[in-house]
Amino acid sequence: MTNKELLLPKLNKMEFIIQNTDSKSNARCGEIHINTHVIPTPIFMPVGTVGSVKGVHFSELRDEIKAEIILGNTYHLYLRPGMEVIREAGGLHQFNGWTKPILTDSGGFQVFSLNHRRKITENGVKFSSHIDGSIHEFTPENVIDIQRLIGADIIMAFDECTPYPTTEAYAQTSMQRTHRWLTRCYTQWQNTNSIYGKYQSLFPIVQGSVYPYLRRQSAEFAASFDLDGNAIGGVSVGEPVELMYEITELCCSILPKDKPRYLMGVGTPANILECIAMGVDMFDCVMPTRNGRNAVLFTRNGIMNMRNEKWKHDFSPIDEQSDLPIDREHSKAYLRHLFINGEMLGSMIGSFHNLHFYLWLVKEAQKHIIAGDFCSWKNEMVKKVSTRL
Numbered sequence: 469m470t471n472k473e474l475l476l477p478k479l480n481k482m483e484f485i486i487q488n489t490d491s492k493s494n495a496r497c498g499e500i501h502i503n504t505h506v507i508p509t510p511i512f513m514p515v516g517t518v519g520s521v522k523g524v525h526f527s528e529l530r531d532e533i534k535a536e537i538i539l540g541n542t543y544h545l546y547l548r549p550g551m552e553v554i555r556e557a558g559g560l561h562q563f564n565g566w567t568k569p570i571l572t573d574s575g576g577f578q579v580f581s582l583n584h585r586r587k588i589t590e591n592g593v594k595f596s597s598h599i600d601g602s603i604h605e606f607t608p609e610n611v612i613d614i615q616r617l618i619g620a621d622i623i624m625a626f627d628e629c630t631p632y633p634t635t636e637a638y639a640q641t642s643m644q645r646t647h648r649w650l651t652r653c654y655t656q657w658q659n660t661n662s663i664y665g666k667y668q669s670l671f672p673i674v675q676g677s678v679y680p681y682l683r684r685q686s687a688e689f690a691a692s693f694d695l696d697g698n699a700i701g702g703v704s705v706g707e708p709v710e711l712m713y714e715i716t717e718l719c720c721s722i723l724p725k726d727k728p729r730y731l732m733g734v735g736t737p738a739n740i741l742e743c744i745a746m747g748v749d750m751f752d753c754v755m756p757t758r759n760g761r762n763a764v765l766f767t768r769n770g771i772m773n774m775r776n777e778k779w780k781h782d783f784s785p786i787d788e789q790s791d792l793p794i795d796r797e798h799s800k801a802y803l804r805h806l807f808i809n810g811e812m813l814g815s816m817i818g819s820f821h822n823l824h825f826y827l828w829l830v831k832e833a834q835k836h837i838i839a840g841d842f843c844s845w846k847n848e849m850v851k852k853v854s855t856r857l
Contacts, residue, residue: 480504482622482669482696484728492843494720494747497834500697500728502621503666505569507536509728510744510833512826513571513752517541518548519564522757523812523819526566532792533824534831536568537621539752542614543575546604547597551617559619559664571752572620573732574611576673577629577701588628590645608652612660612670619664624699625653627673632706639677646675647689654693671730673701674719678711687722697728697750704733704753713742720747737766737829737853741846744833756826760818763807766825770855772800774818779804786817792824829853 486498500507514521514529516538521529529535540560549563557563560570579586579593586595592607608626615623627646630639650672657670672690676682690698700719703712716731723729730750731743740751756766763774767787772779779800786803787795794817806814832849836842 481667484509484697484726486726488838490745490837490842491840493745493846495745495833495837495842495846496747496749497837498749500749502569502669505536505621507569508831508834509749510740510830511536511750512740512830513537513539513750514823514826515539515752515754515757516564516566516570517754518544519560519566521819521823523761523816524757524823526564528820529566529823530568533820534827535823538566538568538570540570540572540618540620541575541578542572542611542618542624543578543606545572545618546575546614547599551614554619555617555663559617561619561664569621570619571622572615572618572624574615574624574626574673575606576624576627577733579606580629580631583631588645590648592626592649608649609656612653612656616660616663616668619662619666620668621666622669622671622697623657625650625670625672627675627701629702629705630675630677632678634677636677636679636682639675639679639682643675643677643682643686646673647686650690650693654695669696671695671697671699673699673732674723675702676715677702678707678715680714680718683715683718684722687719691722691724695727697730698723699730699732700748701732703731704735704739709739712739713746716743716748717746737826738850740826740829741833741850741853744830745843745846751830756822757819760820760822761815763804763814763818765818766822766853767857768825768828768849769852770857771853772857774800774804774807774814776804786821787825790821790824790828792821795821795824 483501486496489496498509514535579595586593594605611626626649628642630642662668674686674690676686728749731748765772782800785796786798836845
């Protein structure tokens with residue numbers, strides 16, 4: 469019996485069940501079973517960086533948007549409210565009231581984006597807080613410990629997210645360090661207990677920038693740990709979309725077919741559809757809420773900028789085809805009025821709409837994978853959702 473089995477004797481491990489595959493692409497749909505919850509795939513995870521999804525109440529997120537899992541961020545939660553508060557509350561689920569699964573990013577992306585505030589060593593990363601300048605250090609070990617305290621259902625290994633562009637030499641050095649850190653994360657995960665009596669699944673992160681042979685090495689190394697799932701990181705950081713697709717397709721061709729694949733930080737509706745076709749199962753991105761707060765709405769017919777003059781006298785519903793009540797109850801003209809006047813309600817409606825659309829989109833993809841016409845539907849939908857209205 470392994471150490472992990474000794475430490476977690478009564479916890480149900482994560483299970484991934486592939487139910488249907490597409491005959492003309494690598495798309496598949498299925499279910500992730502974890503801690504009594506079932507997450508249908510492909511799935512989009514709304515970003516709840518500090519334990520909340522901006523502008524959207526959890527009852528709306530659960531009942532109308534139909535979110536099945538949300539993402540939190542280790543870096544931000546560690547700084548505020550801090551681990552003492554979260555531990556006292558009984559974990560993030562108890563603190564924020566979200567009863568479905570939570571995935572936490574390790575904080576690597578946030579730490580490395582503070583390039584003038586951090587110093588990378590073999591041990592980890594020392595950084596100064598963007599809040600008050602206080603000095604902290606993230607290591608592979610304490611990042612696992614912090615995520616144990618947060619109590620997320622799926623936790624991520626600590627990695628270095630390399631910027632774009634970067635040299636081949638640095639990309640290799642960074643990837644190799646990420647691999648050493650993964651080994652340390654794995655050891656710490658094996659040798660620690662779940663604090664709140666839930667199984668916490670650890671996902672490694674594939675790095676290697678835009679260099680195919682490095683990505684291949686990293687995907688093979690991540691897969692060798694035989695963990696519940698695998699993540700593809702270091703994409704959507706400024707590289708051309710064609711390169712992002714090439715890297716994603718390469719990683720999907722190497723990562724195990726029987727484990728969920730999570731593409732981090734991607735992306736537009738078109739990006740999501742194309743990457744589902746490559747075999748990606750899980751997505752997250754700030755785009756639906758960020759764009760929604762800034763008057764940009766995604767629809768099945770294209771992208772609407774609600775500040776445009778053309779909507780001033782358009783009293784038709786925001787989205788006639790949507791089953792979301794606010795999309796039918798409010799007009800385009802009224803929503804434009806809210807944005808033009810800086811009303812908070814405009815940003816809330818925009819975020820609400822976009823998240824609902826993203827969840828609708830992945831559910832539709834699942835339906836078409838099952839129906840056997842995913843590719844033809846996807847090709848047509850990519851054209852529509854990329855159109856500027």
